[in-house]
Amino acid sequence: MHDTILTTRRNLLKTAVFGAAAFTVSGPAAAEKTDGDDVPVCFSADVCVLGGSTTGVFAAVRAAEKGMRVAIVENEGFFGGTAVGGYVPIWHSLYDTTGKRQIISGLTDRIERELVKRREAVMKDPASPSAGAILNVQALSFALDSLVSANPLIRPFLHARVVAARKSADGRVTHAIIEDKDGRRAIAAKFFIDATGDADFAVQAGLSTWKHARTDMQAHTTCAILSGIDSLSRRRKDFSFGKILGRGGEAALGHSFWWGCEVVGCPSLTFFAGTRISKCDPSSADDLTRGEMEGRAQLKKIVDAVNRRFPPGKGRAPVAVAAVAPMMGIRESRHIDALYRVTKDDVLSGKRFDDVVARGSYRIDIHEGEGITFFYLDGRKERMVATENGKVKWEKSRWSAKDARHATWYEIPYRALVPKGSVNVICAGRMIDASREAYGAIRVMVNCNQMGESAGLAAARAVKEGLAAADAYDGSAIPAPGQAML
Ligand SMILES: Cc1cc2nc3c(=O)[nH]c(=O)nc-3n(C[C@H](O)[C@H](O)[C@H](O)COP(=O)(O)OP(=O)(O)OC[C@H]3O[C@@H](n4cnc5c(N)ncnc54)[C@H](O)[C@@H]3O)c2cc1C
Numbered sequence: 001m002h003d004t005i006l007t008t009r010r011n012l013l014k015t016a017v018f019g020a021a022a023f024t025v026s027g028p029a030a031a032e033k034t035d036g037d038d039v040p041v042c043f044s045a046d047v048c049v050l051g052g053s054t055t056g057v058f059a060a061v062r063a064a065e066k067g068m069r070v071a072i073v074e075n076e077g078f079f080g081g082t083a084v085g086g087y088v089p090i091w092h093s094l095y096d097t098t099g100k101r102q103i104i105s106g107l108t109d110r111i112e113r114e115l116v117k118r119r120e121a122v123m124k125d126p127a128s129p130s131a132g133a134i135l136n137v138q139a140l141s142f143a144l145d146s147l148v149s150a151n152p153l154i155r156p157f158l159h160a161r162v163v164a165a166r167k168s169a170d171g172r173v174t175h176a177i178i179e180d181k182d183g184r185r186a187i188a189a190k191f192f193i194d195a196t197g198d199a200d201f202a203v204q205a206g207l208s209t210w211k212h213a214r215t216d217m218q219a220h221t222t223c224a225i226l227s228g229i230d231s232l233s234r235r236r237k238d239f240s241f242g243k244i245l246g247r248g249g250e251a252a253l254g255h256s257f258w259w260g261c262e263v264v265g266c267p268s269l270t271f272f273a274g275t276r277i278s279k280c281d282p283s284s285a286d287d288l289t290r291g292e293m294e295g296r297a298q299l300k301k302i303v304d305a306v307n308r309r310f311p312p313g314k315g316r317a318p319v320a321v322a323a324v325a326p327m328m329g330i331r332e333s334r335h336i337d338a339l340y341r342v343t344k345d346d347v348l349s350g351k352r353f354d355d356v357v358a359r360g361s362y363r364i365d366i367h368e369g370e371g372i373t374f375f376y377l378d379g380r381k382e383r384m385v386a387t388e389n390g391k392v393k394w395e396k397s398r399w400s401a402k403d404a405r406h407a408t409w410y411e412i413p414y415r416a417l418v419p420k421g422s423v424n425v426i427c428a429g430r431m432i433d434a435s436r437e438a439y440g441a442i443r444v445m446v447n448c449n450q451m452g453e454s455a456g457l458a459a460a461r462a463v464k465e466g467l468a469a470a471d472a473y474d475g476s477a478i479p480a481p482g483q484a485m486l
Pocket of ligand 1: 050051052053054055056073074075076079080081082083086088089090091092160161162163195196197198200220221222223273328329330331428429430431443444445446448
């Protein structure tokens, strides 16, 4: 396991469903149109969140808690993004690297505790660099539905894709244009949070973004749930995915890296992340199509190779793909050109920011070419390289002296979420402006979740006080370590 652990709606919405008679919901008869085109305005919000992963949902919830009418638009038919749609089940530790000081609270902590209570998540050692908790991602999906439907101020739009932004002459974004079953519709809002991962809305709003060349973007992974791995591992001590995936292996895919873990609550199933889609820019439609198909082809190749090399026998069924994640797991695509770019030194030195929106302790973790590189906050550096015999080799070194003082957590500043020139759009999630190394650490979900919460609070403040994006946040969303958020 490894980014971490190893081994292992029509026009007239039925307002009653959302308990929301207060909504301005318009149908085909509505006269309001966006300026300059025929797109009907289907909803008027204070805050519009584009993208509904945990990042986007947490942003929507925090803004609604401050009395905002919120629209949340999600391309898929469910909330949860990479976790639910990509099947990625690991949330990293909410503690600093000592495992003794809690640095992350808020909705991440609340949901984690709820799932643990219902035995839908299991906690790991808080000092582990690999995993803080393993979640049953379907349970997470149910929890996110509950969070959204519990707040009548939130109007969800599922199976809805944001395709354009409308702006007024002063540069303020006025509408998000979505396409869904009812065709092309507009959501009017005073403030927008782009949580699409790929910064789609920032681009549509004409804000500046950047990206690495395909060859330098982190690789992506199509994840799956497999059956039969547990019995195979029990009966064949010589079984390992490394042998199959590594150089010379039956399903050699040009890399040797894989990870997996249990599926909480489903003892006979195994989560598997062993595909690797490189040189793929998921913000390009053609690359995304190729990536999705390549991921599934790799998965089939791996499972077929496992069954060839370790044929099923008496009393043991073949290894089978029980489910393929509906979304390719995207590690990186566009980044925004923000007021600040987070650096490797900010992360490794644990730089403090007065506009902190998130704290984290996850190591720098870069999936590149054939290997993977880790920089730990405690000074260690590890690089995994493929060797000829199908095995992997970990090259271990240090980026700082053993006896040097090391930070036990780092901070992420609000200004890295604010695109240059933006009046009323901020971003939250993996499109954050960060150097290659810094990004390797801050991209994980416990960090993105906090960015979402802080962005929701900043958006609410901006709307209430009439503030511009750059001035909307006062650093107050994230409490001191050890203190619970809200
Ligand atoms: C294989 C893999 C393993 C990983 N392992 C871990 C791990 O163990 N732990 C960890 O914490 N992190 C891990 N990560 C990283 C982490 O999962 C992601 O960085 C993080 O989830 C990104 O969150 P996000 O909200 O920014 O984006 P996403 O999760 O990508 O969410 C974006 C959401 O926006 C929606 N969307 C996109 N475009 C549009 C549009 N135009 N209109 C409407 N909706 C749109 C998408 O459908 C999606 O729901 C892993 C990533 C991968 C790929």
